[in-house]
């Protein structure tokens with residue numbers, strides 16, 4: 302008999318999540334039936350989507366939603382061998398039983414030298430978000446200028462590097478001096494700390510006086526309202542996330558987008574990465590190849606200990622992560 306530790310949503314978040322909104326529980330797992338596997342989480346992901354999705358999809362008492370890289374410890378399913386690693390969507394749990402249907406094996410050519418946690422970040426859902434958002438929503442072209450915010454995070458850091466590979470000029474904004482230095486190190490042409498600039502409007506103009514062809518928006522709110530005025534004619538805005546709004550108890554008010562959209566003839570499109578689930582393999586292969594070749598660099602903010610999942614999640618929402626926020630069990 303295996304005892305799993307799980308984190309439960311004790312109370313729906315009101316405003317910014319607090320440690321007291323979570324409860325750590327223990328669950329006894331039953332013995333395996335034919336076709337089932339027992340898995341142990343090795344790395345778990347904490348992501349911004351958990352904040353809005355918890356309100357939309359969960360009720361109090363549910364196990365927190367989320368993905369993990371897990372190792373198969375016992376198998377009564379011939380398609381899965383003990384010791385193999387998979388990406389699963391089993392929520393915040395140390396151990397779980399699966400029938401194998403919702404598991405993704407790590408690519409067979411995954412190099413030994415590469416952390417398996419990257420399957421939750423640069424070579425996982427956030428990397429795919431950058432890949433499809435840039436290619437299919439921004440439709441970036443060589444020679445264009447791309448703006449990305451939350452640029453030193455899991456999605457943003459890949460957006461900037463893929464835009465450089467695609468022959469674009471890249472401007473990134475992030476919330477600390479350390480993050481700005483990192484963006485310059487990984488090849489961003491311009492980077493600034495949006496928290497310390499005297500005027501975001503001036504900083505965006507200075508970084509690209511001619512404006513922006515593509516804006517990959519991870520933040521929404523006030524930042525996006527200012528940035529839209531810096532778009533070039535026929536510019537494209539990929540509305541990827543709105544993290545500046547996820548913790549609002551009272552919705553923020555405009556300014557509104559219609560006037561700049563009309564006069565600059567902009568395209569603005571929201572998207573969810575799962576739209577391209579049928580091209581997941583294409584995206585992961587491309588990302589893995591670039592990482593192996595050293596063309597895409599990665600950084601992970603690793604929190605040790607399953608007990609620290611709520612703090613890692615809260616820390617990520619506060620901006621404490623450089624690169625992908627990961628918990629190592």
Ligand SMILES: NC(=O)C1=CN([C@@H]2O[C@H](COP(=O)(O)OP(=O)(O)OC[C@H]3O[C@@H](n4cnc5c(N)ncnc54)[C@H](OP(=O)(O)O)[C@@H]3O)[C@@H](O)[C@H]2O)C=CC1
Nearest residue numbers: 349451454455456475476519541542543544545573574620
């Ligand atoms: N549409 C889709 O399919 C997907 C969307 N997303 C979205 O992409 C965005 C980035 O996600 P991800 O890369 O995983 O997360 P990150 O790794 O970028 O972590 C979140 C970052 O957001 C920044 N941030 C937090 N609060 C604010 C704020 N009020 N204003 C500006 N920046 C803030 C912080 O960086 P800083 O220090 O720079 O402020 C923080 O580090 C999120 O909005 C997320 O919801 C992610 C995956 C899929």
Ligand SMILES: CCCCCCC/C=C/C=O
Nearest residue numbers: 349350368426542573574
């Ligand atoms: C693997 C779980 C599916 C995650 C989909 C994430 C979409 C994110 C939206 C905003 O953050």
